[in-house]
Amino acid sequence: xxxxxxxxxxxRTARAVRLLFLASVFCVTPASFAQTSPPPDxxxxxxxxxxxxxxxxxxxGFEWFxxxxxxxxTANFEVSFVLTKAGQEMVPxxxxxxxxxxxxxxxxxxxxxxPGQEMIRLGNVVSVFEPDLQPYxxxxxxxxxxxxxxxxxxxxxxxxxxxxxxxxxxxxxxRAAQQLRIVSRDSKRYNYQVWLDEETGMLLKLDMVDLQxxxxxxxxxxxxxxxxxxxxxxxxxxxxxxxxxxxxxPKPRQHQWEVNxxxxxxxxxxxxxxxxxxxxxxxxxxxxSDGMVDVSVYVQPAQESLDSDVVLRHSTNxxxxxxxxxVQITIIGKIPPQTAYEIARSIRAAGE
Amino acid sequence: MTQQHEKLSAFMDGELSDEGFIDxxxxxxxxxxxxxxYHVIRSGLRKEATVMPEFDITAQVAxxxxxxxxxxxxxxxxxxxxxxxxxxxxxxxxxxxxxxxSVAAAVILGVQQVNQPTADDSFSTLQxxxxxxxxxxxxxxxxxxxxxxxILPGNRNGDIxxxxxKRRQINALLADHEQQLKLKQAEEHPKQATESDPxxx
Numbered sequence: 001x002x003x004x005x006x007x008x009x010x011x012r013t014a015r016a017v018r019l020l021f022l023a024s025v026f027c028v029t030p031a032s033f034a035q036t037s038p039p040p041d042x043x044x045x046x047x048x049x050x051x052x053x054x055x056x057x058x059x060x061g062f063e064w065f066x067x068x069x070x071x072x073x074t075a076n077f078e079v080s081f082v083l084t085k086a087g088q089e090m091v092p093x094x095x096x097x098x099x100x101x102x103x104x105x106x107x108x109x110x111x112x113x114x115p116g117q118e119m120i121r122l123g124n125v126v127s128v129f130e131p132d133l134q135p136y137x138x139x140x141x142x143x144x145x146x147x148x149x150x151x152x153x154x155x156x157x158x159x160x161x162x163x164x165x166x167x168x169x170x171x172x173x174x175r176a177a178q179q180l181r182i183v184s185r186d187s188k189r190y191n192y193q194v195w196l197d198e199e200t201g202m203l204l205k206l207d208m209v210d211l212q213x214x215x216x217x218x219x220x221x222x223x224x225x226x227x228x229x230x231x232x233x234x235x236x237x238x239x240x241x242x243x244x245x246x247x248x249x250p251k252p253r254q255h256q257w258e259v260n261x262x263x264x265x266x267x268x269x270x271x272x273x274x275x276x277x278x279x280x281x282x283x284x285x286x287x288x289s290d291g292m293v294d295v296s297v298y299v300q301p302a303q304e305s306l307d308s309d310v311v312l313r314h315s316t317n318x319x320x321x322x323x324x325x326x327v328q329i330t331i332i333g334k335i336p337p338q339t340a341y342e343i344a345r346s347i348r349a350a351g352e
Numbered sequence: 353m354t355q356q357h358e359k360l361s362a363f364m365d366g367e368l369s370d371e372g373f374i375d376x377x378x379x380x381x382x383x384x385x386x387x388x389x390y391h392v393i394r395s396g397l398r399k400e401a402t403v404m405p406e407f408d409i410t411a412q413v414a415x416x417x418x419x420x421x422x423x424x425x426x427x428x429x430x431x432x433x434x435x436x437x438x439x440x441x442x443x444x445x446x447x448x449x450x451x452x453x454s455v456a457a458a459v460i461l462g463v464q465q466v467n468q469p470t471a472d473d474s475f476s477t478l479q480x481x482x483x484x485x486x487x488x489x490x491x492x493x494x495x496x497x498x499x500x501x502x503i504l505p506g507n508r509n510g511d512i513x514x515x516x517x518k519r520r521q522i523n524a525l526l527a528d529h530e531q532q533l534k535l536k537q538a539e540e541h542p543k544q545a546t547e548s549d550p551x552x553x
Contacts, residue, residue, distance in 0.1 A: 138535065270532070276525065277524070294532075296528070296532055298528075314526055
């Protein structure tokens with residue numbers, strides 16, 4: 001608290017009032033939310049926030065993420081953040097979230113550089129606008145952006161694979177922050193450092209580090225604005241103008257191979273057989289996820305394959321391909337190469 | 353003339369320690385031009401081209417040097433360094449052909465790109481093949497450097513066409529992976545809805 005100048009303190013107080021208001025709203029249904037009157041400027045509010053923070057400091061790692069999930073679903077906010085990957089330019093994003101008057105959640109994620117990319121979610125329909133592509137909509141209750149969805153909304157899903165550890169207080173983006181670590185239970189995956197705003201509980205910074213501790217990917221929040229009312233942006237969206245959602249009906253396919261090794265907490269979420277868009281090659285495909293990272297496994301006949309074993313890193317993805325004369329096995333995902341290799345070597349013909 | 357060029361090349365590689373050779377280049381404008389362009393080419397090949405081919409500063413340097421007092425310093429002989437002397441014979445072997453060879457490679461690359469099989473060619477896989485994994489990849493693969501791209505030696509036919517083909521396939525797989533992640537949640541959603549029931553106590 002002491003690090004803030006008086007003018008900042010006034011702003012902080014105003015924010016604290018808003019937050020208190022929000023906190024009280026959390027208990028109410030979203031529908032009644034919009035009807036609630038704006039918060040009165042009570043002088044008592046700043047004092048009331050002090051014990052609140054005292055209790056926050058005692059939260060366990062998991063409770064911090066539960067609180068984050070609740071805020072991400074219920075608050076009206078506008079967040080600017082930049083995504084940096086090792087050896088690449090940083091990419092700025094704007095992320096807005098609101099609960100509209102009719103109780104529907106609205107979310108927007110906008111890539112701010114170049115031709116950009118816009119994703120808009122109304123309820124459980126996500127519409128994607130990209131350059132060079134027809135806009136389309138899919139059913140989903142979260143926008144799939146650079147921040148893992150389970151981290152933002154469903155931390156319970158991460159518990160099987162990761163541990164949450166509180167580290168201590170620091171300062172990030174000019175705010176008092178709580179630092180936490182997300183550590184994989186078997187050291188087969190990369191680890192994460194997370195900084196959450198001590199006052200609002202919102203995400204301020206997320207680092208992905210490799211097993212040696214060097215930084216691979218970083219999300220740094222540069223501005224947060226939490227407000228009582230939804231951003232006027234959402235009022236300008238015309239739901240009728242959005243493309244109609246395409247229902248994805250995955251057809252589960254039988255594959256004649258199985259993956260026998262997976263990191264703890266990683267599960268198959270999809271399997272299919274299809275053609276690659278760029279080359280038309282037929283591949284058998286399985287997708288695995290532990291909530292933080294996704295790993296693709298491709299198996300295809302060796303005669304149209306790479307003809308040699310390849311390991312490379314494409315931005316933060318590991319690409320590993322092995323050929324044994326009959327089939328080519330390819331693993332892609334944000335995992336250490338050793339883990340990718342272990343997964344590839346564990347593939348066996350079904351029933352063997 | 354050719355012999356002069358060969359000597360020039362050798363001198364650039366630090367192999368020729370003929371005292372009189374410098375003077376012989378200095379007095380020969382053609383050799384001087386060659387000397388300059390060799391250096392531009394070399395730095396270009398090494399991807400450290402800070403000298404633009406058309407940006408000739410040698411004239412200005414020469415003018416500046418005219419004003420300068422002569423500095424007498426012991427001439428360092430590269431040959432006297434143990435490492436360099438063992439490397440140089442190899443350089444001499446390959447160095448003289450390096451420029452010509454790289455030009456040839458560039459030409460082949462250009463032709464190959466034009467004659468690349470079109471995307472339709474690989475669509476000939478009409479029926480989905482059944483895939484059998486009977487054995488395991490036996491390639492002895494050690495943990496690799498994480499920082500750099502590595503293409504492990506499996507097949508030594510370093511054909512350029514195969515190389516491009518390989519790159520195309522890698523890109524196709526990477527693009528597909530990204531696409532799958534984008535659509536992941538959409539497909540995950542109905543699945544979660546059905547799976548969540550048995551999980552509930």
